[in-house]
Structure formats: C-alpha cells, structure tokens
Amino acid sequence: MSTARPDEPVPPDATESADSPASSASAASPASPGSAASPMPGAEVEAARASSARGFLAEYRWGLGVIGGLGLLLLLLVLGLILTANPHGGTPTDEGDGRGTAGEDRATGPLGGEARPEKSGHEDLLPAGGEAFSDGEGLVVGEDILPGTYRQDPGSGPEDAVCFYVIYADVGESTVRRTGADDRGIAVLEEGEILDSVDCGDWLPLEDTFPERPADEFGTGMHVVGEHVEPGTYELEWDEDTMLCWWDVFRDLRGDGHTLDSGFVPRDDPEFGEPLRITLVDHEQLVVNSEACGTWTKVS
Known part of the structure; x- marks a missing residue:
C-alpha cells in the first residue's frame, strides 16, 4: 500500500472542494430564494402587470370612452322604443275600467248581445244590451236576461x-x-244582479231607443245626453199641476x-215655479x- 509523502503537494481543486466553505464568488444566485440582493419573482410580476395596465389605459382611454358612450346610447334607444310601444304604462291588457265581467266584450256583450252604433262614445259606461225582455220578478242577469243597458218602452x-x-246586487237581495219609477227608465244590468220589474212592460236594448x-227638449224619463237629447243649457217650463219636481x-x-247633480222641489217650496236651468255637457x-x-x- 502506497501513502503520500509528507512533502507532496495537495492539488488545489481537491482541497477547496473538500474542505473550503463557499467563497464569495460562489454566493447564492439571483434565483435563490434566500438572496437579499434581488427582489422576489412575485413582486416583479405584479409590478409588470400594474405597469402594463397603466400603459393600456393611457393608450386606449379614448376608445373605452367611445364604447361607454355607445352603450349608454343603446340603452336610451331601447327605453325609447318601450315607451313608444306602451306610452301609458301597464300591460297591454290593462283596460282601466275596473268593471269586471261587464267589461269583457263591449262590442257584443259576454252572452252575445248585438253591438250598437258608435255615436257619442258612451259605450264604456253604457254597455250594449242583448235582447228585449218583459216584466218579471227575480230575473237573474246572465241567466234569465242578458247583461247590458236597457230602457223601458213607454x-x-x-x-x-x-x-x-228594483236592481239588487245579488241573489240574496241584501243590497x-x-x-226607478215612471216611463223611460234606464237600467245597466251586470252579471249576477237581480231585477224586479213590475208594470213596466217591455225593456229594449238602449241603442234601439236612440x-x-x-231632441232639443225632454220631459219625464231618463235620457242619454248626446243621444236622446242634445247637449246644452235647458230651462224648465213647470208643470203647474204636479205635486213635486x-x-x-x-x-x-x-x-x-x-x-x-240633483234637485227635489215639492209644490209648497218657495222655489217651485221659479226659473230653473241645467246645463248638460256631452x-x-x-x-x-x-x-x-x-x-x-x-x-243655448
């Protein structure tokens, strides 16, 4: 077995690799997490992203403004189209009359009454009548007679x-x-109501009585303004034999x-026989x- 002589030199490479600590030239590289001389990679990435975003905003700011303006214009255009299609709000089926069954079909009536000619625009308040009928008690509207508006035939x-x-609200006759009394009474009969008619004779669909x-004058009875009588101001020629007006x-x-408006003037009232006028507006x-x-x- 051979041994190194005491005076034989040792190669420098072997000495450093085996015994020497890391020299300053072999310090941790920049990729080493423990290096204090270089920033962490995460911070570098965030800084780069922030710089890129600022550059993008600075370069395309005008373009983003144009896009935002176009979006607002499109929104206003859509709102304008909606309001134009439905200027009064609500759903397309809103009627606004709140009359329920009587307003289901004003042209024919829910049970098929004939449509009346359009004259003065009273159709909503005076729905078309169905068929003529005669006296009876306990007549159920919608069963015995058709809903609609009728006038007593004098x-x-x-x-x-x-x-x-007498018109009752329902079968129970609670309300x-x-x-009404006397000739030419007008009755609007709605589904489910009850009618008692005594000594009236026949009731005709209102439109058949126009x-x-x-006329430019009228007497006892009920008269539709614009249909039976003209709009205007009327003066009363008193019936001197009557007991009341x-x-x-x-x-x-x-x-x-x-x-x-209404008035009640008995014969013994000081106003009886005095000039009296009323104005009727269609x-x-x-x-x-x-x-x-x-x-x-x-x-006038």
Missing part, C-alpha cells in the same frame, strides 16, 4: 199603472243597487251609480232624469 206596460223596478237626431244628472249608472253628463217636473227646453 206605453208598453198596463194602462194607468206606474212602472216600478239595492237602484230603484232617435236619428237628438225631481231631477238628477248622472255620470254613471253602473253599480250604485254616480250622481253629479261626455261629462251621461244621463238626465226628470220626474213630473214639466218640459225642459234648450235655450
């Missing part, structure tokens, strides 16, 4: 008898909708009705009713 009832009718031209102006006859005043007052004549 002279069709018993001689020397007074027509009297009275309207009562004359070719509205009672008159009403209606906006609506459906349900419980809507009275705009599409505002619907029906005028006069009971035993005399004759109303148009003066």
Whole structure:
C-alpha cells in the first residue's frame, strides 16, 4: 500500500472542494430564494402587470370612452322604443275600467248581445244590451236576461199603472243597487244582479231607443245626453199641476251609480215655479232624469 509523502503537494481543486466553505464568488444566485440582493419573482410580476395596465389605459382611454358612450346610447334607444310601444304604462291588457265581467266584450256583450252604433262614445259606461225582455220578478242577469243597458218602452206596460223596478246586487237581495219609477227608465244590468220589474212592460236594448237626431227638449224619463237629447243649457217650463219636481244628472249608472247633480222641489217650496236651468255637457253628463217636473227646453 502506497501513502503520500509528507512533502507532496495537495492539488488545489481537491482541497477547496473538500474542505473550503463557499467563497464569495460562489454566493447564492439571483434565483435563490434566500438572496437579499434581488427582489422576489412575485413582486416583479405584479409590478409588470400594474405597469402594463397603466400603459393600456393611457393608450386606449379614448376608445373605452367611445364604447361607454355607445352603450349608454343603446340603452336610451331601447327605453325609447318601450315607451313608444306602451306610452301609458301597464300591460297591454290593462283596460282601466275596473268593471269586471261587464267589461269583457263591449262590442257584443259576454252572452252575445248585438253591438250598437258608435255615436257619442258612451259605450264604456253604457254597455250594449242583448235582447228585449218583459216584466218579471227575480230575473237573474246572465241567466234569465242578458247583461247590458236597457230602457223601458213607454206605453208598453198596463194602462194607468206606474212602472216600478228594483236592481239588487245579488241573489240574496241584501243590497239595492237602484230603484226607478215612471216611463223611460234606464237600467245597466251586470252579471249576477237581480231585477224586479213590475208594470213596466217591455225593456229594449238602449241603442234601439236612440232617435236619428237628438231632441232639443225632454220631459219625464231618463235620457242619454248626446243621444236622446242634445247637449246644452235647458230651462224648465213647470208643470203647474204636479205635486213635486225631481231631477238628477248622472255620470254613471253602473253599480250604485254616480250622481253629479240633483234637485227635489215639492209644490209648497218657495222655489217651485221659479226659473230653473241645467246645463248638460256631452261626455261629462251621461244621463238626465226628470220626474213630473214639466218640459225642459234648450235655450243655448
């Protein structure tokens, strides 16, 4: 076995690799996580992204502004088309009349009544009548008679008898909708209501009672403004033999009705016989009713 002589030199490479600690020339590379001389890779990436984003915004800022403006313009255009298609809001099926069954089909009525000619635009408030009918008690609207608007035919009832009718809200007869007497009464009958008609004779669909031209005077009975009588101002020629004068102006006859004006003057009232005028405006005043007052004549 051979051994190195004490005076034999040792190769430098072997000495450094075996015994020497890492020299300053062989310090950790920049890729080493423990190096304090270089930043971490994650921070470098984030800094690069931020710089790139700032550069993009600076270079394309005008383009982004144009895109945003076009988007706003498109939104306004869509809103304009929606409002143009439905200017009053609501759904296309909104009627706004709130009358339920009676408003289902104003052209023919829910049970097939004939449409009446369009004259003064009262169709919504005075739905077309169905078929004529005669006196009866407990007549159910929608079963015994068709819904719609009817007018009593003067002279069709018993001689020397007074027509009297009552409209009840339902079969239970718990609520009275309207009562009426004398000739030419007008009744709007809605589905489910009950009618008692005594000594009235025949009831005709309202449209069948319209004359070719509205009159410029009227007496006892109910008259549609613009159909039976002309709009305008009327003055009363008192019936000196009557015991009272009672008159009403209606906006609506459906349900419980809507009275705009009314008057009641008994014979012993100081106002009896004094000048009396009323003004009827088409599409505002619907029906005028006069009971035993005399004759109303148009003066203007």
